[in-house]
Amino acid sequence: MTNTPYPLDKADLLQAYRTMRTIREFEERLHIDFAKGDIPGFVHLYAGEEACATGIMMHLNDNDRIASTHRGHGHCIAKGVDVHEMMAEIYGRSTGACRGKGGSMHIADLSKGMMGANGILGAGAPLICGAALAAKFRGDGGVGITFVGDGASNQGTFLESMNLAAVWNLPVIFVVENNGYAESTAMEWAVSCDSYIDRATGFGLPGVTVDGTDFFAVYEAAGEIVKRAREGGGPALLECNMVRFYGHFEGDAQTYRAKGEVENLRANRDCIKLLAQRLTETGTVAPAELEAIDREVNALIEDAVRCAKAAPPPVAADLLKDVYVAY
Amino acid sequence: MSRKISMKTAINEALDLEMRRDPTVILMGEDIVGGTGAPGEDDAWGGVLGVTKGLFAKHGDRLLDTPLSESAYIGAAIGAAACGMRPVAELMFMDFMGVCFDQIFNQAAKFRYMFGGKAETPVVIRGMVGAGFRAAAQHSQMLTPLFTHIPGLKVVCPSNAYDAKGLLIQSIRDNDPVIFCEHKNLYGHETEVPAESYAIPFGEANVLRDGDHVTIVSYGLTVHRAMEAADALARDKVEAEVIDLRTLSPIDWDTIIDSVERTGRLVVVDEAHPRCNLATDISAFVAQNAFGALKAGIQMVTPPHTPVPFSPSLEDLYIPSAEAVAAAVRRTLAPSPRSTLAA
Ligand SMILES: Cc1ncc(C[n+]2csc(CCOP(=O)(O)OP(=O)(O)O)c2C)c(N)n1
Ligand SMILES: [Mg+2]
Numbered sequence: 154m155t156n157t158p159y160p161l162d163k164a165d166l167l168q169a170y171r172t173m174r175t176i177r178e179f180e181e182r183l184h185i186d187f188a189k190g191d192i193p194g195f196v197h198l199y200a201g202e203e204a205c206a207t208g209i210m211m212h213l214n215d216n217d218r219i220a221s222t223h224r225g226h227g228h229c230i231a232k233g234v235d236v237h238e239m240m241a242e243i244y245g246r247s248t249g250a251c252r253g254k255g256g257s258m259h260i261a262d263l264s265k266g267m268m269g270a271n272g273i274l275g276a277g278a279p280l281i282c283g284a285a286l287a288a289k290f291r292g293d294g295g296v297g298i299t300f301v302g303d304g305a306s307n308q309g310t311f312l313e314s315m316n317l318a319a320v321w322n323l324p325v326i327f328v329v330e331n332n333g334y335a336e337s338t339a340m341e342w343a344v345s346c347d348s349y350i351d352r353a354t355g356f357g358l359p360g361v362t363v364d365g366t367d368f369f370a371v372y373e374a375a376g377e378i379v380k381r382a383r384e385g386g387g388p389a390l391l392e393c394n395m396v397r398f399y400g401h402f403e404g405d406a407q408t409y410r411a412k413g414e415v416e417n418l419r420a421n422r423d424c425i426k427l428l429a430q431r432l433t434e435t436g437t438v439a440p441a442e443l444e445a446i447d448r449e450v451n452a453l454i455e456d457a458v459r460c461a462k463a464a465p466p467p468v469a470a471d472l473l474k475d476v477y478v479a480y
Numbered sequence: 481m482s483r484k485i486s487m488k489t490a491i492n493e494a495l496d497l498e499m500r501r502d503p504t505v506i507l508m509g510e511d512i513v514g515g516t517g518a519p520g521e522d523d524a525w526g527g528v529l530g531v532t533k534g535l536f537a538k539h540g541d542r543l544l545d546t547p548l549s550e551s552a553y554i555g556a557a558i559g560a561a562a563c564g565m566r567p568v569a570e571l572m573f574m575d576f577m578g579v580c581f582d583q584i585f586n587q588a589a590k591f592r593y594m595f596g597g598k599a600e601t602p603v604v605i606r607g608m609v610g611a612g613f614r615a616a617a618q619h620s621q622m623l624t625p626l627f628t629h630i631p632g633l634k635v636v637c638p639s640n641a642y643d644a645k646g647l648l649i650q651s652i653r654d655n656d657p658v659i660f661c662e663h664k665n666l667y668g669h670e671t672e673v674p675a676e677s678y679a680i681p682f683g684e685a686n687v688l689r690d691g692d693h694v695t696i697v698s699y700g701l702t703v704h705r706a707m708e709a710a711d712a713l714a715r716d717k718v719e720a721e722v723i724d725l726r727t728l729s730p731i732d733w734d735t736i737i738d739s740v741e742r743t744g745r746l747v748v749v750d751e752a753h754p755r756c757n758l759a760t761d762i763s764a765f766v767a768q769n770a771f772g773a774l775k776a777g778i779q780m781v782t783p784p785h786t787p788v789p790f791s792p793s794l795e796d797l798y799i800p801s802a803e804a805v806a807a808a809v810r811r812t813l814a815p816s817p818r819s820t821l822a823a
Contacts, residue, residue: 218563252596261595268562269595273586279555280587286544286556287563290506297559310582313552320547475597476631478655480683480730 159212159376166432169211169368171446173203173425175236176227178454180399183226183243186458187403193245196257199227201366201398204424205330206231208371209298209391212379218266218284220277220299222330223258225270228300234262240457246464253467254475266295275301275308278327282314285323296324296382303344304335306352315356315388324382326375327358327390330365332397337409353390365393366424369431396422482674488531488667490641491606494648495532495568497677499539502566505652507532508544508553509570516545528572529608529667550580554605558588558657561603566652571607573619574661577626588657589632604651606660609637610701610751611788611799613664620788620795622700622752625761627659628728634682635728637661639703641671643726646680653679663701683730687739691719694809695739697762698749699725701799702781706749708802713809720747720809728758736762737770744775745812749800754782779808 161169180200187196199206202224210231213219221228229239234250242249243257250260261269268284271277281297288295301311306329318325329349333340346352353360361378363370371393378389396418400407407415432438485493499505513536514525526533536543546553550571557569571577577584584605591599611620627635634656638644644662651658688703689710696706703724710720721739725731740746746766750759759780766778781800789795 220559249596251594251598254596255594259594261591261598263562263595263599268559269591271587273582276555276582276587279552279583280559280562282552283556283559283561283565283567284563287560287565290504290560290565310551310555313547313549314555316547317549317552317556321544475593477634478592478600480634480656 157373159373161372163437165211166437167442167446169207170425170428170432170443171450172207172231173368173428174446174450175453176200176203176206176230177425178450179226179230179236179239182454182458184399184403192243194256195223196243196403197224197401198399198403199224201396201418201424202330202332203227204368204371204428205328205365205393205395208368209328209375211372212375213266213296213298215264215266216293216295218268218281218288218295218297220268220281220284220297221270222277222300222302222305223270223272223274224302225260226257229260229262229267229270232267233265234260234267236453237457237460238262240461241464244461244464245466246461247467247471248460248464252471254471274305275310277301278311278314279317281325282317282321282323285318285325286321288324294383296326296379298326298328300328300330302335303329303331303333303340304338306349307343312356315353315358315390318388319357322385322387324385325388326378326382327353327388329390329392330395331392332395334397334401336401349390349392358388358390360390360392362392362394365395366422366427368424368428395424481676482672484670485641485673486668486670487638487641487644487662488529490645490673491531491648491662492533492535493673494645494652496535496538498649498652499535499542501677502652504564505566505568506542506544506560507535507568507570508546508557510546510548510572512570513543513545527570529664531662531667532570550576551583554580555583555587557603557605558583558601561588561601561657562591562599566602568604568606568652571605574607574609574623575618575621576607577623584657584659585630585633589630592656593632600655601657602655604648604658604660606648606662608664609661610663610665611783611795612701614790614792614795616790617787622661624661624728625752625757628758628761632657633729634658635661636682636726637663637700637728638726639666639700639724640669641673643680643686645673646678647726649677650679650682654682661700665701680726682727683732684726685732685735686724686726687721687735688724689720689722691721691743693718693743694720694745694747694812695723695736695743696720696747696749696805696809697723697725697736699728699758700751702749702751705800705802706805709805709809712802712806718809718813725758733765736766740766740770741773744773746774747779747781747805747808747812749781749805751783751800754780754785757782776812779811781805781808
């Protein structure tokens with residue numbers, strides 16, 4: 154883990170583990186509480202995909218912007234959005250990241266460079282081109298990352314944005330989170346090309362495909378691409394092949410998946426298990442250190458849920474607030 | 481210093497002044513510079529009708545020609561606005577809104593509310609609206625009601641060069657997303673315009689003509705039809721008050737209601753398609769809030785419920801005429817059926 158251009162010290166590795174565990178625990182808790190009927194609206198869980206958000210975001214700072222998707226909790230946590238504020242938002246409370254006006258699909262924290270989860274598939278790509286353009290005008294070295302699923306990768310906005318970013322030489326990274334499904338529709342059927350690298354090549358962008366369940370693979374590939382963009386080398390595409398542990402959204406019976414598919418993925422392609430294995434087998438980290446993190450994360454999420462439940466909902470006056478800056 | 485200039489020049493001047501004042505103002509759009517990457521001259525076009533001509537020479541790479549990709553560059557303008565820039569994106573013809581509307585009504589318009597008041601999106605989307613250019617169904621619509629419908633958007637539609645300059649300067653300084661609608665048949669229209677910078681606040685209608693008998697409300701090109709009608713009516717001793725809305729969202733309800741309470745009669749003239757447009761909106765508002773003041777049924781003057789036709793003979797029929805406005809006024813002045821019955 155030191156013979157790479159992007160060395161990680163022990164603190165970094167423990168931080169990566171903590172971030173991934175926080176996302177997992179956050180999502181598993183939502184899965185349970187949603188089933189109990191505690192949570193209103195649509196909830197799309199990122200469980201199984203943690204290595205992607207974490208491996209990429211470790212290269213970013215608050216000055217870098219990301220545009221997320223409907224499945225945005227993992228991006229938020231990895232980008233440093235406050236977990237308590239996120240949980241409160243999902244519960245529709247006034248203490249939420251968006252004061253209860255956005256919910257799971259619209260969590261944002263611009264101070265952290267998180268430009269919003271998005272309920273419109275593919276909409277983040279043009280927005281992040283704008284964020285990157287602003288960074289370019291300011292000359293502050295900031296980069297923009299837009300995430301799309303395999304489904305949203307068919308949107309015109311995504312394809313147009315790759316062209317725009319190439320033509321304007323913007324510091325944008327297009328991350329395709331390929332989990333094989335768009336709701337119930339298989340990627341193999343709905344995406345016309347065999348490899349996203351072909352799509353990138355078509356727009357004059359370099360493209361890289363990695364195993365998105367391998368934290369180190371994501372981390373290394375993202376490091377290269379982010380560095381290149383920061384230095385003015387222009388946009389690139391990164392495809393992360395990953396797996397979705399739960400349904401498309403909570404309440405999805407997943408009858409379109411093969412029997413045993415999820416169990417198999419959980420057993421063999423769990424990115425957190427894989428990371429923990431690498432860390433302990435190499436002797437970098439003792440199992441007890443990871444267990445300590447697990448306990449801290451559990452306590453954090455428990456507290457976030459407790460605070461969210463205790464927090465007041467928005468009041469009637471909030472209905473009319475913040476439509477405009479001034480009207 | 482004030483001189484007579486066209487609305488097109490006034491818009492160009494507003495962009496120039498704001499770009500000088502504020503380095504975060506950037507312009508983007510298809511061919512707004514013109515000739516980018518082509519072997520001939522730079523700054524070849526300055527927009528498809530030349531509105532931004534000459535700005536590239538003054539402001540260089542703060543003007544960005546875009547690929548033909550409305551979703552991408554309108555979205556980029558919005559994303560840049562959310563990150564501290566003040567982009568003015570030209571959509572050429574507002575009819576192209578269908579291609580990129582998501583970025584405007586689901587993204588720009590909603591960021592502030594959806595993110596709990598934590599975002600500002602000071603973007604201006606400017607583009608051409610309106611019929612009369614023989615440009616047919618896909619290059620001639622107003623679409624103003626579509627934008628007005630959306631909470632979070634501000635909608636501006638000037639009727640003359642003076643207003644265009646002051647309203648565009650306000651639009652650029654405004655911290656909310658603004659849809660700035662330029663009637664293509666007013667580009668050549670000239671009025672006295674001060675050379676210096678000035679902003680016209682939103683939500684303040686302009687009373688172009690005082691009158692006690694009837695209130696005519698309009699915006700954009702049809703303001704001029706309303707004025708022509710008012711002049712014709714004055715020859716018959718009918719004094720119409722003509723209100724130019726200037727901004728549709730926010731809208732100046734007070735000026736409309738005050739006027740109707742005095743005149744008791746209302747004619748609304750809207751070049752947009754007739755269903756769910758500004759005319760129906762204003763009529764409903766007045767009926768709800770000043771019903772007691774009305775001495776006659778409200779009249780709406782709009783095009784028919786059709787796409788904009790191409791043939792000049794048909795297009796001229798399509799656009800509300802001064803005669804149609806005058807006829808509508810006369811209908812409000814005719815004795816009502818009830819008073820006829822009583823007589
Ligand atoms: C423009 C748009 N079309 C359709 C939807 C409904 N929708 C929400 S998620 C989804 C599938 C997304 O698949 P993918 O992009 O692969 O992301 P994943 O859910 O797998 O993370 C669809 C069709 C939407 N929200 N927005
Ligand atoms: Mg998918």
